[in-house]
Amino acid sequence: MPVTRQHVEAVAAMADPVLRNVAITATYRDLASDVAEVLGRVDVNWLAFGAWASATAGRVIRGEGLLVDWGTSRAVAEGNRAIIADIGPRFVAWRDACRDVGGPTDEALERTLAEPVFADAPALTEAFLGYHEAARLRTEDPDLSDPRRDKRHAELVLRANILVAAHEQQLADRFVDAAMPLGGPAGLLTTRFVSVVTPDGPVSVARDVPRPSYLDGEVYPQVLQTLEDRALVTLVRRFGQDPGTDVRHSDAPTWEDYEERMGYITCFFRCYQRELRYFDDPPG
Numbered sequence: 001m002p003v004t005r006q007h008v009e010a011v012a013a014m015a016d017p018v019l020r021n022v023a024i025t026a027t028y029r030d031l032a033s034d035v036a037e038v039l040g041r042v043d044v045n046w047l048a049f050g051a052w053a054s055a056t057a058g059r060v061i062r063g064e065g066l067l068v069d070w071g072t073s074r075a076v077a078e079g080n081r082a083i084i085a086d087i088g089p090r091f092v093a094w095r096d097a098c099r100d101v102g103g104p105t106d107e108a109l110e111r112t113l114a115e116p117v118f119a120d121a122p123a124l125t126e127a128f129l130g131y132h133e134a135a136r137l138r139t140e141d142p143d144l145s146d147p148r149r150d151k152r153h154a155e156l157v158l159r160a161n162i163l164v165a166a167h168e169q170q171l172a173d174r175f176v177d178a179a180m181p182l183g184g185p186a187g188l189l190t191t192r193f194v195s196v197v198t199p200d201g202p203v204s205v206a207r208d209v210p211r212p213s214y215l216d217g218e219v220y221p222q223v224l225q226t227l228e229d230r231a232l233v234t235l236v237r238r239f240g241q242d243p244g245t246d247v248r249h250s251d252a253p254t255w256e257d258y259e260e261r262m263g264y265i266t267c268f269f270r271c272y273q274r275e276l277r278y279f280d281d282p283p284g
Helices: 007-012 017-039 045-059 072-101 106-113 122-141 147-179 184-191 230-238 259-271
Strands: 195-198 200-206
Touching: 007 017, 007 072, 017 045, 017 122, 045 106, 045 122, 045 147, 045 195, 072 106, 072 122, 072 184, 106 122, 122 147, 122 259, 147 230, 147 259
Parallel strands: none
Antiparallel strands: 195 200
8 A cells, every 4th residue: 555644644643652663664665665666766765765764763762772861762753753744745745646647747746846745845846856857767768778867867866865865854953962962072972873774784974984885896876976967966065075986074973963964964875876775674
């Protein structure tokens, strides 16, 4: 069964934070699969990354690995809830519009952006314009056999993923601050215990994003090694990252800092965008 808005609302309303996190993770995974029917599975969409991030958050919500819980588990649980409640309905709206009219047409885009949930979210409007254009490329070339379409698709999805993350992380900012309440030198110390779970295992956000194993020694997928889309290049530079292949300074030694966090996420998404194991169930 496709994920509905009512389902997202019901999950977000669950009282038990541990059970809610399990349901949120499953909702991200299922919705990522729904959206992949429109967007394809060549490039990982934000929702698939979101499922793995939610599973990672679940460990904190359960109190695993916390030496002292300064309200961290509660803040992470509330952030987990707020993000699915905000982002989920927007993806459902786009998925539904494309299904209702038979694909990523002009009418589907107009229906999507006419939804009230997009009225106050310019970054998300821009993101879904990108997803929609990428989906259209697949209708013209389902296997993306044309290298130019393949590259364009990859860059559109990456830009859209980063824009969704930028919106999401602004929403999450107060929850991150609450989860790491001491800040300063203590915040630097706390960040050393923050990791992101990948198909290769956990990686520390206090270090530069590592080379993923699926790329056999490369930093980025071939189509994303040299960025051409001007808006994408501007966005990558906006968050302090190199549009070339230099991943130095992609670390986020102060995770509660929005700019550092987004720099790491930007680089991370680019590295792992064609790691299709992100469509699998996350561990956790």
